[in-house]
Amino acid sequence: MISVEEALQTVLNSYQDFGVEEIPFIKSVGRILKEEIFADRDFPPFNRVSMDGIAIDYSAFTSRLRSKRPLSFKIEGIQAAGSEQITLKNTENCIEVMTGAVLPNNANTVIRYEDVTIENGVATINIDAINDGQNVHSKGKDGQKGDVLIEENKIISAAEIGVLATVGKSTVKVAKQSKVMIVSTGDELVGVDEIPLEHQIRRSNVFTLVSLLERLNIPSETAHITDDKPILKSKIENYLQEYDVLLFSGAVSKGKYDFLPEVFDELGVEKLFHKVAQRPGKPFWFGRKSFLNENNLNSDNQTNDKYKKNTIVFGFPGNPISTFVNCVAYFYPWYYKSVDIKAETETAILNADVSFKPNLTYFLQVKLSSRFGHLIATPIIGNGSGDLASLVKTDAFIQLPNDKTEFKKGEVFPIIRYR
Amino acid sequence: MISVEEALQTVLNSYQDFGVEEIPFIKSVGRILKEEIFADRDFPPFNRVSMDGIAIDYSAFTSRLRSKRPLSFKIEGIQAAGSEQITLKNTENCIEVMTGAVLPNNANTVIRYEDVTIENGVATINIDAINDGQNVHSKGKDGQKGDVLIEENKIISAAEIGVLATVGKSTVKVAKQSKVMIVSTGDELVGVDEIPLEHQIRRSNVFTLVSLLERLNIPSETAHITDDKPILKSKIENYLQEYDVLLFSGAVSKGKYDFLPEVFDELGVEKLFHKVAQRPGKPFWFGRKSFLNENNLNSDNQTNDKYKKNTIVFGFPGNPISTFVNCVAYFYPWYYKSVDIKAETETAILNADVSFKPNLTYFLQVKLSSRFGHLIATPIIGNGSGDLASLVKTDAFIQLPNDKTEFKKGEVFPIIRYR
Incomplete structure (x- = not known):
């Protein structure tokens, strides 16, 4: 059994570039x-007028101000947005200009309509405080x-x-997005449209996974395979060829019908780890199938030549919360690494004391709230990894490390949001 | 000019229920x-086995432990997940059980395979610490x-x-989502596929708005109308009938071709406010067109009977950042209120001193980061409301109130995220 940190590193090392x-x-x-x-x-692509008003030559304004002449400017014309640049012919005059228009030739300053009175084709500026070049958004700024x-x-x-x-x-x-197949196993599962018998339940994990992938804009397909080893083997053999990523829910633990690890082995899927020191989601199986590029068997040892493609296999345990947490804790970072984006680690402040004795990383469900710039994580204790409904009440998992057993209110830990 | 708080309240009061x-x-x-x-x-719908292992009657275990007899149980059979419940015929024996299976009749406790040795059809428990009912997820828990x-x-x-x-x-x-039409105006605008002339720019605000609405899963249509009053009027008259919400970008300020406020008035759209004391986005126009229900003119005064429908009109100023901030600061809350969800106010800690003199609410662009459970908002000063590219560098607007002019590093204010 490896640690969460080692497991995550292994998953990240298996990132795949799916091209563009x-x-x-x-x-x-x-x-x-x-x-x-x-x-x-x-x-902007031109000296852009940023207020509706009049455009003038600033020096004409200052000379009038100095000589105490009236601040009146005859209106020569209108420069509308979307019209070709016109020219202020006499720099003692002005041009009406509209937001988004090109600043007229020979003008350099715009006074907004609010500070102007217009009468008989003459605009009079009502204020003294005008700055050279104001209300012009300069080309290339x-x-x-x-x-x-x-x-x-x-x-x-x-x-x-x-x-x-x-x-x-x-x-x-x-x-480019990877081609993803999501597979459920487990003979107790029936369709969403069916009425389950006493000992049956409806499929839900595949739909949860579809939705979690949708958050990343990754389309996916789904399938259900019965707990029958030869059938599992033949279907998975095809999926390994046809898809880039396979996500499984169930059949990776110790049960008599948990055939997946054997089937993966027999199909040449390299096991990179099985079981992680965490709760929930411990029996997580992760591996990779490399398809040799038969056309290039004699070429040098470079991965690009030697292998046609890799198919990445995430075998999540079948309990709803286990599948859920492993998808956001491992598949999400794998995706981010594969598309080469840095997902910033978010942290939150624990809002209650938590005691957790096992030597496992504890992914604890929390409700998040924002208070005075602090992100507060309030634990909501569900009924274990089968309690899907508890996820409805929470927003994220807080990740409590395995090197401690007591976690105090006020302490800060990483979180993984899922909504 | 009204305050941001009054404007928001007016927008919220105009919420609309679009049904289910x-x-x-x-x-x-x-x-x-x-x-x-x-x-x-x-x-769970039945007493559900939550570990692969063996199921026993706990009292058989304790009586052996007390009398120091071997902790060995003959295996009677297997209870698989998805199989009908079987019965432990002799409570001195055990049944192998799989995760997800129904707990067999007469059994009440499950010991995982890790703590059991199986040889010749007999399972021997290797540990003494067994709890009554362990590894059973009880029906209805x-x-x-x-x-x-x-x-x-x-x-x-x-x-x-x-x-x-x-x-x-x-x-x-x-x-049900409202039917939304997003309209750009402005003769300086050309299509994304076109090469603009010197004095032209490409349309971008409508696409920004489409994408901002997509975040809320609201589909929308787009149109462009030329700055020609009769054309504007006839098109908008149709849109008012056909859509539930119209979002405009541009033509609501003081320009000679800013026909929208007049056109809205002539078409009987009630102006609820025009201009808000904020930067950017001040010339925001907001109103509502109520269509009388002609079949119910004689009925009592109840809104449901009197009006066939309301069309809500958001007239955003045309500068890119103005349109953007008003969409997230007003349209988003209007939508949340309309669909009856409470959007929690998020706050962040300002990471630099900011001085802002005008008596306006300042929506300042910030880059967010999470540090030790604190949400840090670092201001990124762009080149004013025309500087669309600056939005690429930021994640949210921090809302600095108009009753102060100095905002200090470390102070906490509300934020509106847009990514």
């Missing part, structure tokens, strides 16, 4: 950007043509969508 | 549950038939999906 695909930008929210996004022009606006490996959100639109990236390169 | 629809449970992640979910049977497992008005996540599957809710009632 190009998709419409508007479909890319939640995906991982796989190119740098450059400014295609200066931002936010970025120069060629600047990197979004770095590679960023999760695309609404903010990035706006930038992609602005620079004309109607399609964008993102990390 | 029933959808496949597996499509319901992110939607708002609109029914209570009950346990359809006890959980997590919940009784008829218990509420999920309350109404909960956001459905992976945890709820598992419970829905377990109780056989293959379809589920959720809040």
Whole structure:
């Protein structure tokens, strides 16, 4: 049995690069950007008017102020947003300008309508405090043509969508998602639409896993296989070829019908570990099947040439909370590493004393709340790893290390959010 | 000009109930549950074996221990998960049992395989410390038939999906989403696929808004209308009838072509406010168009009868950050209130001194980080409300109130996350 830290390191070392695909930008929210996004022009691309009002030559204003002449400017015309730049012909005059418009030629300063009176085609400025260049968003102030606006490996959100639109990236390169199959085993399981007999229950873990993967924008397929070794073996043999990742729920513990470890072994799936010193989720099985690239058997020893592909196998224990916690504690970090994003570790403050004697890392369910900038984690003790309904009352797991048995209110530990 | 607090209250008072629809449970992640979910049977539905091992009658164990006889039990049979309950015929014997199986009749305690040696059909227990009823997850321990497992008005996540599957809710009632149209105006705007002329820029705000609504699982449509008053009026007249919510970006300020406030007025959209004491996003226009229910003109004065429907109009200012902040600061709370969920206010600790003189609420962009259970908000000063690219570097807005001008490092304020 290995520690949670060793298990996680092994999982991370098995990260896989699934390459890049190009998709419409508007479909890319939640995906991982796989190119740098450059400014295609200066931002703003022209000296941009940022207030509705009048545009003047600042020196005309100051000379009138100094000589105590009226602060009145004849209106030469209107510069609308979306119109070609016009020219202030006489710098003693002004031009009405709209937010988003190009600043007219020969003008450099904008006074907003609120500070101006317009009468008979003449605009009179009602205040003395005008700054040279005010209300003009200068060409290139936010970025120069060629600047990197979004770095590679960023999760695309609404903010990035706006930038992609602005620079004309109607399609964008993102990390390709792995092809995932989620398999349940266990002859006690029936479909969601069925009425279970006394000794049966409905399938739920596969749907939980589908939803947890959906949070990462990873589509997945599901299957159920009966607890029959030859059937398991032949189906899994196909899945190993066809998919990049297999997630199993159940059949990895010590039961008479827990055939998966044997089947994996017989199918040449390399066991990287089985059993982790944690609660819940201890009987977790993790391995990898490497398919040799037969066309390149004589080439040098580089992984890219030697292996056609790897299929990663996560064998989660079948109890609902065990499957759930292992998905967020291992599959999530594996995914982040595979797409090359850094997921910041979040920490929270324990809101009650907790005692936990076994020499295991304890993933304890907590309800989170924000108080005065502090993230508070209140433990909700369920009825063990079978108590799926308890997850409804909580938001995250707090990870209590195995080198202690007493955890005090006020102490800080890492958390893994799942909503 | 009203305060942010008054504006928000007005927006919340205009919440709308869009009713309920029933959808496949597996499509319901992110939607708002609109029914209570009950346990359809006890959980677990039977005394459930929670470890692979042997099941015995505890009194047979204690009597042997007392009389110092060997702790050996003849194996009568196997109780597999998914099989009908069998009976321990002789309580001096045992039955092999698998995780998830029904506890056999006449047995009450399970000893895991790790603590047992099996030879020639006899299981010998290797330890003395056995508790009565151990490793049995008792019928009804997590919940009784008829218990509420999920309350109404909960956001459905992976945890709820598992419970829905377990109780056989293959379809589920959720809040119906409003029909939303997002409209950009501004003649300077061209499509994402187009090459803008010198004085033009590409449309981006509508796509940002689409993505921000997608976070709430609200689908939306988009349109662009030219800055031409008759065209604006005729299109908006149709949209008011056809949609529940209209989001506009631009044309609500003081510009010569900012026709929207006039058009709304002429179309009978009641202005609830125009301009909020905030930066950015000040020229925000908000209103409502009520359509009388002509079939019920003689009925009593109840809203349900008198009005066929209301259309809510959010007129956001056209600068990218203004549109963005107003969507998360007003539309999001309006949606939460409309679907009847409580969004907890999150707070963070300011990581730098900030000075802001105007008598306005300041929505300042911040980068968030988690340190020792504290949520730290580091201000990133952009180049004003036009600087869309600055949103890429930040995660949230921190809301600095207008009754102060100096905000010190270490002080705590509310935040609005957008990623």
